[in-house]
Amino acid sequence: MPLSTVDAVSTTLVNDALIFVRASLECSGVAFTWLGSASGDPIKSGVGQGMFEDYPPYQQDDPLNIERLLLNRKTIASLVIERAGVPTDSHIRYDRYLHKYAVVDEVDFIFRLGDQPFGLIAALRRENDPMFSSLNKFEALQRYLQSSLSRLPCLRPVVVKARLGQQYGLTSRELAVTELILEGAPNKAIAQALNIEAATVKTHTLHIFAKLNVKTRAAVGAVVAAI
DSSP: OOOOBOOHHHHHHHHHHHHHHHHHHTOSEEEEEEOTTOBOOOEEESOOTTHHHHOGGGGGGOTTOHHHHHHTTOSEEEHHHHGGGSOHHHHHHHHHHHHHTTEEEEEEEEEEETTEEEEEEEEEEETTSOOOOOHHHHHHHHHHHHHHHTTOGGGHHHHHHHHHHHTTOOOHHHHHHHHHHHTTOOHHHHHHHHTOOHHHHHHHHHHHHHHHTOSSHHHHHHHHHHO
8 A cells, every 4th residue: 555645635734734833943944854655756845945956965964864863763862962963074065065055054853654754854954043042842832733734635545554564453455455456356356566476366355354344345445444
């Protein structure tokens, strides 16, 4: 159940979240970046023109490099704090990049569904903005945003897959078969798509029925629709 392309409703809800972050932290700029298998353009407000386009050469120097943040399982990361973890030469180069866009501080909020990251909000502070507040406020804000953004329509396939695996115990192969069942594919087509025997598809289907406590393919769809 791959993540669908980001839809208009999800984009609107992300924009609402950015407005809320900008007002809560009284910062000049905010930006949302899709992570993982999410497919969509960055959404931004108050970010200097060309800032995203100029970023790639500085990515390895960035104390808030997303690969590092994900590796360390961060949900909140402050530029001021993370600077201490990179060589001085690196953060000096990155500071020059930020200076070009008059940014003096940044706080990133990372969001996940289970172990899968799906988005990041960066709050950008300029010199005339108030200082960023306490860690407690960041944590409360992150929890609220996590709860809100996890309900984005474009994330539903990920939510469904996680629930079928965690709550009903479907294996990865059974999830793949379920996806094709929901598309209306017969056993022969499922076998061809997954490069397995038709008899194996039938076995998987019976296991899926048993785990979902249903007797028909239509009932599988009803269970998924109710998630």
